[in-house]
Amino acid sequence: MKIASRFLTPPEPAATIQLTLDGEPVTARAGDTVAAALLAHSGDASRLTARGAPRTAFCMMGVCFDCLVEVDGRPNCQGCMVQVRDGMVLRRQRGPRKLMGGAQDA
Amino acid sequence: MHELDLIIIGAGPAGMTAAATAAKHGARVLLLDEQRRSGGQIYRDVGETDSARPYLGKDYAAGRALVAALNAPGIDIEVDATVWRVDAGPRVIWSRGGKSHVTRARHVLLASGAQERPTPFPGWTLPGVMPAGAAQILMKTSGLLPRDAVLAGSGPLIYLIAAQMIDAGARPRALVETQSPRMLLRAARHLPRALLATPTLLKGLGLIAKIRAAGITRHIGATGFSAEKTENGDILFSFTAKGHRHQIATPLLLTHQGVVPSTHISRAAGVAHEWNEAQQAFQAKTDPWGRTDVHGIHVAGDGAGIGGADAAKAAGRLAALDILHRLGRLTEDARNQTAAADRAAHRRAMAIRPFLDAAYAPLPEILAPEGDTIVCRCEEITAADIHASLKEGAKGPRQVKTATRAGMGPCQGRMCDLTVRGILANCGATPATPRARSPIKPVKLGELAALTSHKETSP
Ligand SMILES: Cc1cc2nc3c(=O)[nH]c(=O)nc-3n(C[C@H](O)[C@H](O)[C@H](O)COP(=O)(O)OP(=O)(O)OC[C@H]3O[C@@H](n4cnc5c(N)ncnc54)[C@H](O)[C@@H]3O)c2cc1C
Ligand code: FES
Numbered sequence: 001m002k003i004a005s006r007f008l009t010p011p012e013p014a015a016t017i018q019l020t021l022d023g024e025p026v027t028a029r030a031g032d033t034v035a036a037a038l039l040a041h042s043g044d045a046s047r048l049t050a051r052g053a054p055r056t057a058f059c060m061m062g063v064c065f066d067c068l069v070e071v072d073g074r075p076n077c078q079g080c081m082v083q084v085r086d087g088m089v090l091r092r093q094r095g096p097r098k099l100m101g102g103a104q105d106a
Numbered sequence: 107m108h109e110l111d112l113i114i115i116g117a118g119p120a121g122m123t124a125a126a127t128a129a130k131h132g133a134r135v136l137l138l139d140e141q142r143r144s145g146g147q148i149y150r151d152v153g154e155t156d157s158a159r160p161y162l163g164k165d166y167a168a169g170r171a172l173v174a175a176l177n178a179p180g181i182d183i184e185v186d187a188t189v190w191r192v193d194a195g196p197r198v199i200w201s202r203g204g205k206s207h208v209t210r211a212r213h214v215l216l217a218s219g220a221q222e223r224p225t226p227f228p229g230w231t232l233p234g235v236m237p238a239g240a241a242q243i244l245m246k247t248s249g250l251l252p253r254d255a256v257l258a259g260s261g262p263l264i265y266l267i268a269a270q271m272i273d274a275g276a277r278p279r280a281l282v283e284t285q286s287p288r289m290l291l292r293a294a295r296h297l298p299r300a301l302l303a304t305p306t307l308l309k310g311l312g313l314i315a316k317i318r319a320a321g322i323t324r325h326i327g328a329t330g331f332s333a334e335k336t337e338n339g340d341i342l343f344s345f346t347a348k349g350h351r352h353q354i355a356t357p358l359l360l361t362h363q364g365v366v367p368s369t370h371i372s373r374a375a376g377v378a379h380e381w382n383e384a385q386q387a388f389q390a391k392t393d394p395w396g397r398t399d400v401h402g403i404h405v406a407g408d409g410a411g412i413g414g415a416d417a418a419k420a421a422g423r424l425a426a427l428d429i430l431h432r433l434g435r436l437t438e439d440a441r442n443q444t445a446a447a448d449r450a451a452h453r454r455a456m457a458i459r460p461f462l463d464a465a466y467a468p469l470p471e472i473l474a475p476e477g478d479t480i481v482c483r484c485e486e487i488t489a490a491d492i493h494a495s496l497k498e499g500a501k502g503p504r505q506v507k508t509a510t511r512a513g514m515g516p517c518q519g520r521m522c523d524l525t526v527r528g529i530l531a532n533c534g535a536t537p538a539t540p541r542a543r544s545p546i547k548p549v550k551l552g553e554l555a556a557l558t559s560h561k562e563t564s565p
Contacts, residue, residue, distance in 0.1 A: 003233075003339030004339075004357070005253070006255075006358040007250040007251060007253055007358070008250070008251040008252075008253050008276060009250065010248070010249030010250060012158050012159075012249050031248075032247075032248050033247070036244055036247065036248040036250060039244065040248070040250055043233060043234060043339050043357060044339070045233050049486055051486050053231060054233050055233065056233040056234075056236075057240075058236055058237065058483075059221065059237060059240050060241075060247075061141075061147065061221065061240070062140055062188075062547075063221045063517060063520045063521070064483060064517050064520065064521050065484060065515065065516040065517045066231075066483060068516070076516075081140070081186075
């Protein structure tokens with residue numbers, strides 16, 4: 001079941017762009033971060049943890065890493081720190097991150 | 107030979123005023139921020155949003171002047187620039203787009219500001235639960251408005267956000283406030299001093315009046331937060347107030363228990379820190395000029411203790427004046443004379459803190475949760491796991507970390523350090539400042555390898 005966004009889309013006019021999330025088309029407002037675009041799109045999880053728990057972007061300021069998402073094939077991108085681009089391919093990450101506190105493989 | 111006089115990390119009120127002050131006196135400044143625009147948390151994207159979002163208010167719009175003042179000779183700005191290492195020397199390493207840069211200057215000012223205090227309670231990791239300031243960031247940077255949200259917790263920021271939501275036509279469904287009449291009574295003894303900051307007090311009362319006038323339900327003295335998911339994906343929020351258990355279903359539960367200094371960068375740089383009991387947080391230890399015990403490194407703004415934007419602006423200027431003096435650009439007398447007004451402004455801004463800290467102190471159960479409540483969001487470690495490690499002999503934050511993996515995920519403890527400390531303190535320990543290590547943000551291995559092979563760059 002799709003969960004409606006927990007946010008109201010602003011009444012301001014804005015240019016839109018197209019991206020995909022797990023292959024599904026998503027319309028996003030140009031200039032938004034990936035995390036904002038996903039929160040505007042649906043109220044559903046944007047990531048599953050190693051234990052399968054659903055998460056969405058949390059702090060919106062680069063601190064919590066709950067917004068991790070695969071962007072154009074690169075895993076573990078902080079969605080709140082990356083701007084959307086037309087044609088961007090997003091995938092939800094499921095399970096362990098393979099990302100440690102220090103160095104990160106990608 | 108240093109081309110640069112000063113590297114400032116963080117383009118919030120503290121970093122912005124420091125940059126403008128230093129450049130005005132001829133210093134060459136590099137201002138780095140990991141966000142895509144200058145402004146810091148209070149003024150996120152203020153340079154962009156012109157008048158499209160008037161509901162954010164006058165205090166927000168006032169940030170535009172600070173951002174505009176950065177457009178001055180002597181100031182270079184790099185945004186999207188995440189600093190992941192600061193060394194004595196001083197030397198700063200920052201990353202953008204998968205590439206790291208090493209920059210040196212004679213002085214470094216850390217102005218990395220604050221983050222919201224993590225608020226662990228059962229269900230706080232569910233989609234639909236978010237810090238109130240994070241929702242406010244979405245309002246500032248995207249114009250997204252919280253839908254039928256409940257604001258829960260305490261602190262001046264929660265009133266501001268409620269008022270902004272009302273003005274934006276996105277009324278919160280309810281305010282569930284954790285401060286009790288008794289806490290307010292205890293805080294009242296700080297009121298005489300807070301009168302020095304009367305305009306701030308009046309602003310706060312104005313916000314509360316607006317929330318009242320809008321007829322929004324307020325619960326006071328709430329405890330026992332818990333959140334569950336409903337069938338349609340909403341959050342079922344439960345709490346206790348006035349001896350009764352209450353439940354509210356909402357798409358969005360916005361929590362807040364104040365903000366705490368962002369200290370990973372100063373801790374990793376080897377700067378001494380201290381525990382602020384009134385604010386329940388670690389902060390960088392500085393003298394009145396923002397000097398630390400590490401040569402060449404100053405700290406200004408919320409990173410040295412929460413004071414709010416006005417205090418941060420004054421502290422940024424004070425640090426810049428001291429650095430100018432050390433650069434030989436201001437005599438000691440000139441520094442002291444120019445600083446007098448900023449010192450007074452800082453004192454005025456700080457005068458209200460003891461009252462706010464006491465009135466809106468975080469709940470003990472949020473500081474030291476129990477049972478199945480997740481403490482470390484990254485590694486999904488619960489309070490019970492932390493307690494078990496203590497029973498097995500862990501004595502300090504490092505041993506808890508090794509035993510449980512709490513703090514070993516990508517956020518590097520930003521979401522759990524304080525909670526681990528709270529649990530340790532609750533169990534009778536006097537925990538030391540947790541360690542932070544560079545890189546303080548995840549850096550790709552390839553990026554690290556490229557760094558060792560390439561020469562230092564000046565942007
Ligand atoms: C989410 C949030 C919302 C807030 N909203 C308000 C508000 O509406 N009104 C209000 O009065 N107060 C608000 N505050 C409090 C207010 O932000 C602070 O009191 C004040 O801004 C402190 O100023 P500062 O200059 O010390 O730091 P900040 O304004 O926090 O600025 C610090 C800057 O440093 C940058 N930074 C941190 N680490 C790094 C790094 N490693 N590399 C590069 N850059 C880095 C950050 O991106 C940030 O821009 C808010 C706080 C938070 C956390
Ligand atoms: S939402 Fe917290 S790091 Fe992106």
